[in-house]
Amino acid sequence: MAIHQETDFTVEIRSADILEASTVRRIAEICDRVEDARTGDVLLVQVRGDDGGDTGHPRSRDLDIHLVNKWERALRRLERLPVATVAVATGECAGPAAEVLLTTDYRVAAPDLVLRLPSSGGAPWPGMALFRLATQIGVHRARRSALFGAATTAEKALALGLVDEITDDPEEAVGVAVKNFQGARAGDISVRRRLLMDAMSSTFEDALGSHLAACDRALRPAGQL
Structure with a gap:
């Protein structure tokens, strides 16, 4: 089909x-x-x-x-x-x-x-x-x-x-x-996907830095990434 x-x-x-x-x-x-x-x-x-x-x-x-x-x-x-x-x-x-x-x-x-x-x-x-x-x-x-x-x-x-x-x-x-799923690229879907994948093998402490970096990126105004 x-x-x-x-x-x-x-x-x-x-x-x-x-x-x-x-x-x-x-x-x-x-x-x-x-x-x-x-x-x-x-x-x-x-x-x-x-x-x-x-x-x-x-x-x-x-x-x-x-x-x-x-x-x-x-x-x-x-x-x-x-x-x-x-x-x-x-x-x-x-x-x-x-x-x-x-x-x-x-x-x-x-x-x-x-x-x-x-x-x-x-x-x-x-x-x-x-x-x-x-x-x-x-x-x-x-x-x-x-x-x-x-x-x-x-x-x-x-x-x-x-x-x-x-x-x-x-x-x-x-x-x-x-x-x-429109807007997936601009919404950094690949970043969230990677964080989910890494969660299977990372401790909270090891994962914290990556999540904070992703949050910082999301907080920046468009065009300043």
Whole structure:
């Protein structure tokens, strides 16, 4: 299901996409566009399942640890963009699509969503998707998916907080989200996102300086940043 919205930036990734240089480049190029632009508040990320597609990271001649490192770095850039990232997920979301979904800010799911972590040789892929899953829902709740590759339905994903809403009309939901997130870039969404991420591993004392710096930035008049 393609979503046709007037968004500032758009990228699509499918479950059947394999981890190769072109997949890394697709994410890197949209990050370049967003970072180089001075305006625009929302990146629409369409993650789509493909029936019968490969749901993992196949062992191809091009796949080595250097390519995996580039992929993880591209996902980290996506996770730190200065705009709001809104995902719409449909079908069996697995492989690279599942990894991308876990980096986004707001997630709209179709009722047919089934979320599966990437796999390799039938076992869950030990990439940073495991880290994101654990930090987002907790180690206990992530255990079945991380250790045994258990699938997560749309309803379960909503209950866990892995998606924000389920709807029969993803396009309408995305339209509402796009309107709600206008001003995200000027409002320093990337700063607040980083503070949330750091809260998982920082003490209050260590985090205080970063939060005070963010508050100081917010208190300054426009144009004096």
